[in-house]
Every structure is written in structure tokens, then in C-alpha cells.
Amino acid sequence: MSLTSDSAPVVQMRGITIEFPGVRALDGVDLTLRPGEVHALMGENGAGKSTMIKALTGVYKIDAGEIRVADEPHQFHSTAEAQEAGISTVYQEVNLCSNLSVAENVMLGHEVRFGPFINWPATRRKAKEYLARLNLDIDPSSQLGTHSIAVQQLCSIARAMVVDARVLILDEPTSSLDKAEVAELFAVVRQLRDSGVAILFVSHFLEQVYEISDRMTILRNGRFVGEYLTAELPRIELISKMLGRAGDELAAIEAGAQRVAHDERQGTPLLSAVKLGREGSIEPVDLEVYEGEIVGFAGLLGSGRTELARLLYGADRADSGELTLFGENVKSAAPLSSLKGGLAYSTEDRKREGIIADLTVRENIALAIQASRGIWRRVPAKELDEVVDHYIEALNIQPPNPNMLIKNLSGGNQQKVLLARWLATSPRLIILDEPTRGIDIGAKAEIQRLVVELASQGMGVVFISSELEEVLRLSHRLVVLRDREKVGELTNGPDVTSSTVLETIAASGSDAA
Incomplete structure (x- = not known):
């Protein structure tokens, strides 16, 4: 799809190919970043997003293709060279020194000097100026580790501004932030965009992508799928392009899949969660799993499937709601007690x-x-x-x-x-998180048969897979998640297809409730 823009691109990556032993991580991928735009880089796990970022920032040497910055060809051999060209990255995990002061982190390598000595008062004043540009009013002499993750992320951005970044790469910057902190970060992102910075935004949160991005590039299996204006690409089409199948093709696959038969749910559920949640991890969820039932968690990567599973098992501790396991109220779930109890x-x-x-x-x-x-x-x-x-x-x-x-x-x-x-x-109940990922077809079929057999013997099963066909084939009910929130629950049957699930994922929050 050809798109036009009034602004000349600040970065053009054409035909980027990177090979590792036995695998081609990127195969002729294109990416164009324009000043004054937020550009989302989309794709499922393994699509090549991280490799593309590392190619642009000099972490990986490209085997073929060309990188142009302001229409000048570049071959970066280090992140330092990329930074000199005005390309800065803020990673998912804040890569600053929490034991140092805010000013030391923001100005690291760019301190104000008086001869061979650092002028700390002047350095702190300079840091405060960069922080003020992001509407961040904190003491630059305070220790970075005493501030929230959101503030630390903003300090990372301030540090990027010190080197006069023309391109700012935000790699999953909201993964550890709550809604208020995301709103604060997005206000800064819009401010930077309006000042002419080109922003590359990587996130698994669809709602956030549609809220903040102007344009997007989609990758799949290391290949370029296309570039699209965000406002012109419906969510369901985005999901289909990321997964590699159109909605009707997914439905055709499922039309021939045999669904497991299941009687009406009876008796007391093995597991019951009421408004169970954890701030910053998963929004409050209601869930029941009965004896002999397979409950599938469906959603894209980053939707909250694993976060919910860990909460149910006690690997992470809930801070809201109630959990009942085998008829007993669980006041403080923990892995060992869950294991001993039969989960x-x-x-x-x-x-x-x-x-x-x-x-x-x-x-x-x-x-x-x-x-x-x-x-x-x-x-x-x-x-x-x-x-x-x-x-x-x-x-x-x-x-x-x-x-x-x-x-x-x-x-x-x-x-x-x-x-x-x-x-x-x-166990009386087992949670299987991606049990068939990365294995061959024969082993996958054996594990799928085992799951059905376990349920037929009365065991409850929570089944998580990024492959919609697999979840649909095995599950009696599907819990649909998006952006770490339950957005729907479907009773499986002949009329429930991959398109049904995709539509539930893509629907607005009010429609999916």
C-alpha cells in the first residue's frame, strides 16, 4: 500500500535482511519514519520487531539492504553511532542506574564540565531544563530509584533528548505502567511528535496503538506485510494481517475442526475467581472452571493470558477480588499451597x-x-x-x-x-500455558489428544495458546482477553469460529463487555 506524506522521511530502511545461523530473521523488510509522526511497528512474537530495532540502532549488522537517515546512507556499527545520527531508544526495561541521581542519569556522558571536572550545579540545572520540557517537576539531585517506573521512563526520554534525538524508539514503554501513567507518557509523546520528532512505537496493546499512532508497519515471520494509516486500518484487519490469515480463512479452517463434546456444567466449580486482579498486571476478572472442562484463554500476545494464569496459581499475588479453589476460599494463593491443593x-x-x-x-x-x-x-x-x-x-x-x-x-x-x-x-486442575509452542506437528497432536483425555477423565484444564485454531479445537469455553482485560466469554460450538474470536478482540470495550 502506497502512502504519501508532506514531510520528507527522516529514516528509510529498504530491503533489510539479517541472517543468523539456520534462520533468516529479517527478509527484505522496509520501514519509513517521518518527522512529526508516531509510527507503530506491529507483529506477533517472532515477527522481527526487535531485530528491526537492533538493525536501526547498530546492535546488529545488516546482511542486505540500506539505511538512510535524512537521505544520507548509514551503516551503524554501534548504538553510539546511531545516537550520533540522532536515533535514541527507550527500552521496555528501564536501562538507567537506579542508584545514581536523576541528573546523573539524564546527563550521563553529557555533563557540564569545567576543564576536566564536572560542574555538578550546572549539570543539575541542565537536567532540570530537559525534565521541564517533559513537564516533569522533580529534584534532579534525588536518587532515580526512589521514583516510580513511569517517572524513570520519562527520565529515559529526557536522556534521549539530551543527544538531540530526531528519532525516538519506544520499545514496549507502557508494559509496567497503570492507566494514569500511560496517559502521562502519551502526553509527552504527543508533545515530542508535535515538535517534529519521529517516534517509533512498539506495543502489544492494541488500544494504545490506535490511540497514539498515526501510521503503522506490520511484520510477520520476518517479512514486510505493509504500511498503513492507523485510522484507515480496522482492528480486525490488523489482527488478521499479524496472524497471517484473513478472518474468512480462519473460519474455513475451523469449519472442519472437530469440537469436543461437553455436558452442562454441574456441581461446584473447581476454581472460581470473582473480580480477581492485580494492578499493573491484569484488570479484575470473573472466571469459573468446572470438573472435566477445558477453558481456553484467547488473545494476542500481551493480552494478559499469562498474567491471569499466574494470578490463579499464586505465582503473582492478587491485590483485589476473591479466589475459591476446590470449594475453599484462598486467602493468600502461593505456588506451593496451590500445588499441594491439587492445582x-x-x-x-x-x-x-x-x-x-x-x-x-x-x-x-x-x-x-x-x-x-x-x-x-x-x-x-x-x-x-x-x-x-x-x-x-x-x-x-x-x-x-x-x-x-x-x-x-x-x-x-x-x-x-x-x-x-x-x-x-x-492434580484436579491444570493450567497449561503454551504447551505446544515450538514443537513439531506430531508432538503437538499428541499433547492436544492428551488434553482432551485429561478432561474426559474429570480433570479441569485451563488451556492457553497463541494459535486460535488450537484453542477453538480443544476448548469448551473461551475467555477472550485484550490489553490485560477480559473482554468476552464464548461457549464453544459450531457457530464459534476464529472470526468470532477476532471480532471479540477487535471490538470496543463497550461492545466486548
């Missing part, structure tokens, strides 16, 4: 939070069952061997060697070992 949670991050790479398959399976019994009640070796052998066979873990280091197994078999770990505790 298991398999994390989405298999590598960092799941497997212990240097332990064997047997040792990895043993972790949860041993934790549930406590350090003083060791699981007898014979009992453990029986449990391990049972699940290796039941889940078809290959190779079937309990003494092999888990890091030497394929991703699909590592995932099966994690499932075995939690199933060994005989």
Missing part, C-alpha cells in the same frame, strides 16, 4: 522456567511430586521409578531413557517431560 501450572517459558537443563528426565519429572511432599518426605526410589516409567510410556517420551539429560531431548519431548512432572502430582 498445577505448566509455564509458557519451557527453557527458563520449566526444564532444568542439566538434570535427567527422571530428575525433572520428580521435582514437583517431591516439592508437594516436602524436603523431609523423600519419594522412595521404587515409587519414583514406577511414576517415571509410567509417564515415559503414557506420553511416548522419546528416547525412553529416564537417565538422559533433558537438554538433549527435542522440544516436543521436553514439553512432554514437563507435563509428566505436573501429572505426577495427580
Whole structure:
């Protein structure tokens, strides 16, 4: 789609290609940034957004393509070179020194000097001038770490202004901010935009993207999908372009999918949440999960699926609402008490939070069952061997060697070992967060069959997947989330398709309620 603008581009990236061993991270991607505009860079996880930013800021060397700044060709070899050209980045995690003063952080490397010495009074006055441009009235001599994350983000922006940034990259700047802090940040962003700065905005929050951006570029699987005026691209079309399928194509896929049958919900729910929430993480949610029921969490990356799962398990502590687990009111949820009570949670991050790479398959399976019994009640070796052998066979873990280091197994078999770990505790309810991510089709089908089998045996299952087809295929009910808020709940059936879910995600807050 061809777009025109009255302003000459400040940055043009054309045909950017970056290859890593065995993978092409970017394949001929284009990006154009114009002064006085907020430009959103959109795409799901793995689309190439971070790689594109690192290409522009000199972190990665490009293998093909061209970068032009103010119509001059550039090949950046470091972030310092990019900053000299007027390109600054504010990252999701504030990369400042919390133990130093505000002035020291804002003016770092650009202090006012008197010969070889730093003139600290003058440096603090200069810092205060940059802070005032962002309507930030704080003591520049105060320690940065004593201020809120929102203020620290603004200090990062002030630091970018010190180098006279023509391009400001905001990489997930609102992920840790509440609504009031987001509004404060956006006021600053608009001010900078109106002063002529080109702003590249990266966020998973659709509402924020539509609120703040003038234009957007969409990437998918390392490729350029298109550039669009934000006001002219409906949300459902944006979602479809990010996922790679049009709504009607997604519906066609689902038309042939077999839906699992499920009786009416009866009895007391295994889990009941009423207005359960955590400020800055997930808005208050109502939720019930019954015996033998698969409840799917559907939503784009950053919608709050994992945040809600962690709240239910007690990995994060709720600051509002009530949680009832197996008929008992939970006053203070915690992972160990949840595990002992019959609730298991398999994390989405298999590598960092799941497997212990240097332990064997047997040792990895043993972790949860041993934790549930406590350090003083060791699981007898014979009992453990029986449990391990049972699940290796039941889940078809290959190779079937309990003494092999888990890091030497394929991703699909590592995932099966994690499932075995939690199933060994005989849970009544299990939360599976992205259990089929990054594994081959055969292993994915085996895990999907297992989920259905567990529910048929009476276990409650919360199933989270970024693949809508998978959530629809397995779930009896779908909880739809967007921007860390529950926006709908759907009872699955032949009339519920991917288009139905996409429309619920894309609808306005009032329409989705």
C-alpha cells in the first residue's frame, strides 16, 4: 500500500535482511519514519520487531539492504553511532542506574564540565531544563530509584533528548505502567511528535496503538506485510494481517475442526475467581472452571493470558477480588499451597522456567511430586521409578531413557517431560500455558489428544495458546482477553469460529463487555 506524506522521511530502511545461523530473521523488510509522526511497528512474537530495532540502532549488522537517515546512507556499527545520527531508544526495561541521581542519569556522558571536572550545579540545572520540557517537576539531585517506573521512563526520554534525538524508539514503554501513567507518557509523546520528532512505537496493546499512532508497519515471520494509516486500518484487519490469515480463512479452517463434546456444567466449580486482579498486571476478572472442562484463554500476545494464569496459581499475588479453589476460599494463593491443593501450572517459558537443563528426565519429572511432599518426605526410589516409567510410556517420551539429560531431548519431548512432572502430582486442575509452542506437528497432536483425555477423565484444564485454531479445537469455553482485560466469554460450538474470536478482540470495550 502506497502512502504519501508532506514531510520528507527522516529514516528509510529498504530491503533489510539479517541472517543468523539456520534462520533468516529479517527478509527484505522496509520501514519509513517521518518527522512529526508516531509510527507503530506491529507483529506477533517472532515477527522481527526487535531485530528491526537492533538493525536501526547498530546492535546488529545488516546482511542486505540500506539505511538512510535524512537521505544520507548509514551503516551503524554501534548504538553510539546511531545516537550520533540522532536515533535514541527507550527500552521496555528501564536501562538507567537506579542508584545514581536523576541528573546523573539524564546527563550521563553529557555533563557540564569545567576543564576536566564536572560542574555538578550546572549539570543539575541542565537536567532540570530537559525534565521541564517533559513537564516533569522533580529534584534532579534525588536518587532515580526512589521514583516510580513511569517517572524513570520519562527520565529515559529526557536522556534521549539530551543527544538531540530526531528519532525516538519506544520499545514496549507502557508494559509496567497503570492507566494514569500511560496517559502521562502519551502526553509527552504527543508533545515530542508535535515538535517534529519521529517516534517509533512498539506495543502489544492494541488500544494504545490506535490511540497514539498515526501510521503503522506490520511484520510477520520476518517479512514486510505493509504500511498503513492507523485510522484507515480496522482492528480486525490488523489482527488478521499479524496472524497471517484473513478472518474468512480462519473460519474455513475451523469449519472442519472437530469440537469436543461437553455436558452442562454441574456441581461446584473447581476454581472460581470473582473480580480477581492485580494492578499493573491484569484488570479484575470473573472466571469459573468446572470438573472435566477445558477453558481456553484467547488473545494476542500481551493480552494478559499469562498474567491471569499466574494470578490463579499464586505465582503473582492478587491485590483485589476473591479466589475459591476446590470449594475453599484462598486467602493468600502461593505456588506451593496451590500445588499441594491439587492445582498445577505448566509455564509458557519451557527453557527458563520449566526444564532444568542439566538434570535427567527422571530428575525433572520428580521435582514437583517431591516439592508437594516436602524436603523431609523423600519419594522412595521404587515409587519414583514406577511414576517415571509410567509417564515415559503414557506420553511416548522419546528416547525412553529416564537417565538422559533433558537438554538433549527435542522440544516436543521436553514439553512432554514437563507435563509428566505436573501429572505426577495427580492434580484436579491444570493450567497449561503454551504447551505446544515450538514443537513439531506430531508432538503437538499428541499433547492436544492428551488434553482432551485429561478432561474426559474429570480433570479441569485451563488451556492457553497463541494459535486460535488450537484453542477453538480443544476448548469448551473461551475467555477472550485484550490489553490485560477480559473482554468476552464464548461457549464453544459450531457457530464459534476464529472470526468470532477476532471480532471479540477487535471490538470496543463497550461492545466486548
